Amino acid sequence: MISADAIRGYVDLMVLSLLRQRPSYAYELAQQIHAVTGTEYTIKQTTLYTAVKRLEGANLVTSYAGASASGKPRTYYQITANGLEHLEQKVAEWHDTKSVVDRFIEGVEA
Amino acid sequence: MNVITAYLETMFSAYPHNPRMLEAKAELHAMMEDAYTGYLAAGLSENEAVGRVITEFGNLDELAPQLGISAEIAPGSSSAAPVLSATTVPPAYAGSDTARRPAPAPVTRDEAERYADVRRRTEPRLAFAVAMFVVSPAALVALVTLSSGGAIGLGQDPAVLIGLACLLVVVVTGVLMVVRRDQELAPFRRLAAGEFTRAPGVDRWADELAAEVAPRRATALQVAIGLWILAASPVLAMSLLAPPAVTNSWIGVAVAGTLVMVATGLVVFIPTNWAQSVAETLTKTDGDGHASDERRSIVGVIAAFYWPLVVAIFLAWSFVGSAWGISWVIWPIAAVLFGALASGLSAVERYRAAQ
Structure with missing residues (x-):
């Protein structure tokens, strides 16, 4: 089980990487994240919504009004060019982070 | 579904109703509705589905800065958005929640849980420390009266010396325990000082916590008050039933017994007081919605100061006025007054x- 604190910095990366494939709405994003993380991490609805709004505020995603198959109104989110660029940076940053942390835990696990 | 709607209304009730807030409420409502339907389709019962949806809701505090309700959030709050690196962030986005009315950072659920946990773990330490202050004069009183009455082969001076040494060791141990507890509580000083803004989720959680522990606390308080009333009995029995010669030597031992009973009451009661005290710390506010430190954990505070004070009055009256025959009345009076x-x-x- 991963703590919310440990993963907080990478919720944006998760959302952007999912939106890179296609536009989506908040609940679907939560579902997709759950499908990938399984029981190791459950994203809170407010965490996801906050991330989406933060990305929208930074012009990394845009939103538009759409409707579900059943006609229910939904807000869809779509990644922007800035968002794609930011995602690339975040991915690079993750590789660096992982490599740095790995250097510390080397030899810790017997 | 009504439960979910009501839950969401409660959660949002503490925040201003601006258009972005209403939009957030609508979208979160849609998310929760979808999740609820999804869980029902997956075979969960209605209650289980509602429970899961509410568990997965999270915390509105983290959303607040994104919705421009920054008056509720102070700069540097742990729940402010820390995610994107500064180089990629437009200035308006990075600094949106500074420069408004300075309000203390809201208490987060995580912080509240850690605070409650530390209080729960360290409250027994406080109880033992206060109990030690109460029993600290026991050896001195017992030894001095025993030696002056000639009941033990120990001179008056060595008796005082040994008694004082015991008193000092016990008091120092008690002080060290209190200091260690204070160190553990140091990260939560702003909560204890009331320098935070209340959060509805935390309020509700703290009240539930207190309600959960309340029956145990009530039982402990009854037992403790019983002990405090009965604490008079050793001294009373000694001065009424024993012949005067025996009473003169052994009254100190009876006093020690009384102190031990008072201390036992404190050890029974204080450790059960933590949840109540945590809830009072987290939910007491002034009109602005900021926490105030009025009326904080009064019963627990009184217990911690009151009983050592009663002991001091009892010993002073008994020794100075040489009033062992009557000074025991202080215990039942003090216990009834405390109740x-x-x-x-x-x-x-x-x-x-109720107002």
Whole structure:
């Protein structure tokens, strides 16, 4: 089980990487994240919504009004060019982070 | 579904109703509705589905800065958005929640849980420390009266010396325990000082916590008050039943017995007081919605100061006035007074809550 604190910095990366494939709405994003993380991490609805709004505020995603198959109104989110660029940076940053942390835990696990 | 709607209304009720807030509420409602339907389709019962959806809701505090309700959030709050690196962030986005009315950072659920956990773990330490202050003169009183009455082969001076040494060791141990507890509580000083903004989720959680522990606390308080009333009995029995010669030597031992009973009452009661005290710390506010430190954990505070004070008065009166025959009345009076204070304070509390 991963703590919310440990993963907080990478919720944006998760959302952007999912939106890179296609536009989506908040609940679907939560579902997709759950499908990938399984029981190791459950994203809170407010965490996801906050991330989406933060990305929208930074012009990394845009939103538009759409409707579900059943006609229910939904807000869809779509990644922007800035968002794609930011995602690339975040991915690079993750590789660096992982490599740095790995250097510390080397030899810790017997 | 009504439960979910009501939950969301409660969660949002503490925040201003601006258009972005209403939009957030609508979208979160849609998310929760979808999740609820999804869980029902996956075979969960209605209750299980509602439970899961509410568990997965999270915390509105983290959303607040994104919605421009920054008056509720102070700069540097742990729940402010820390995610994107500064180089990629437009200035308006990075600094949106500074430069408004300075309000203390809201208490987060995580912080509240850690605070409650530390209080729960360290409250027994406080109880033992206060109990030690109460019993600290026991050896001195017992040894001095025993030696002056000639019941033991120990001179008056060595008796005082040994008694004082015991007193000092016990008091120092008690002080060290209190200091260690203070160190553990140091990260939560702003909570204890009331320098935070209340959060509805945390309020509700703290009240539930207190309600959960309340029956155990009530039982412990009854047992403790019983012990405090009975604490008079060793001294009373000694001065009424024993012949005067025996009483002169052994009254100190009876006093020690009384102190031990008072201390036992404190050890029974104080450790059960943590949840109530945490809830009071986290939910007491002034009109602005900021926490105030009025009426904080009054019963627990009184217990911690009151009983050592009663001991001091009892010993002073008994020794200075040489009043062992009558000074025991202080125990039943003090115990009844404490019981009356405790129930009076909770009645006032209930009355205020009902207003």
